[in-house]
Amino acid sequence: MSDEKNELILASTGTEKALDVVSFVGSAVPWIGGPVSNVLSGMSLGRKLGRVREVLESLSNDLKEFKSEASESYVKTEEFEDLLEQTLKRVGEERNEEKRHLYKAFLTDSIESPGEPYDDQLRLLRTFEQISPDHIQVLKAFSQKPEPNPGSMGTPIQTLRQRLPDFDEKRIEEIVAQLNDMRITNQRSLKTMMTGHGAADLRHSVTGYGSKIVNYIYEA
Template sequence: MSEDKDELVKASTGTETALDVASFVGSAVPWIGGPVSNVLGGMSLGRKLGRVREVLESLSNDLKEFKSEASESYVKTEEFEDLLEQTLKRVGEERNEEKRHLYKAFLTDAIESPEPYDDQLCLLRTFEQISPDHIRVLKAFSQEPNPNPGMMGSPIQTLRERLPELDEQHIEEIVAQLNDMRVTNLGNLKVMMTGHGAADIRIDFFHQLLKLKEIVCYEVA
């Protein structure tokens, strides 16, 4: 699913309600069921409930085997409920599936590694600067390299192979934007190098987005 199709995620049943979603989450991961129920009970999602359900189901899968007393205490706080509400509102409005997945990853990280509310909210706001094409390019960087590349190559050649739906100029523009945001720090994409060097352009996708928080939230201009 992509933003181009502009489709709402369908509810699992025609009469599904927010409380049904909260009940599912509570049965899968009981210790986050209460906060989810509290937040969903106060939200008006209408046809956008399917998007929220999709993210909460994926979040439940992430946390099913996770155990932490600190996290279980954190999700009971008012700060977490506020953060969850802020995130789910964005999820409900977000048409792009990949960006909704990003919000899910944000919630997983927030629960597993609790940080002060202002820091988490700042990171959530920085995600609003990230476009679907930014996500596509960052994911292309994070892919495992081809084990049998040619003798020579360049980073832009690798990106073009991984992003056939984007033309070369647009890829260069997106990378330049990521450099300006200091999510990446890449030089000349057209420089020729060994095939293995050109194929191995890996960066950790979510780690790079966490770096954005350090820049936006903490750096003094």
């Protein structure tokens, strides 16, 4: 079979699968079926459609019992359609399942609580692209509540090493530096000796912007 025929078959199969996704979403949550149809009809997804389908089906399940006139009006806007397209393109490219769940949580939140400035939402999407599964694990470690009796003295790096046994100290330092650069954390003194409670409670080192990302991580 020629390459040209192969491409035609793949294109046809992809179209049929996209229609299946639109049909499922439209059946589960009719008021977002239109925007999903518009976005998928203009995207060349091919084999990446499975990732998109996974996220859209999960989104539909989240919204199945949700009712809001404001949300139903919002999903009909050009702004939402642009945001949906930007998100689903990233979903199609994302190989990591945990990060795809982040995008789903982001879409659910944007529909249930419309009103965030579009530029702020795009910034979040760009950050989701930048962060790795290791970044997510370190952020979870930062966000943990301290143990009731953390000891009399300690350092933040000791706390992180205890919470991240699969990471060596150098790797933790690298990831924290990257999170600082992205304005997700502001932890500058990993090796400073302090009280046990101070060393164990690292939640204050997550910035306001970082807290939004942490919320999505735990919603995902």
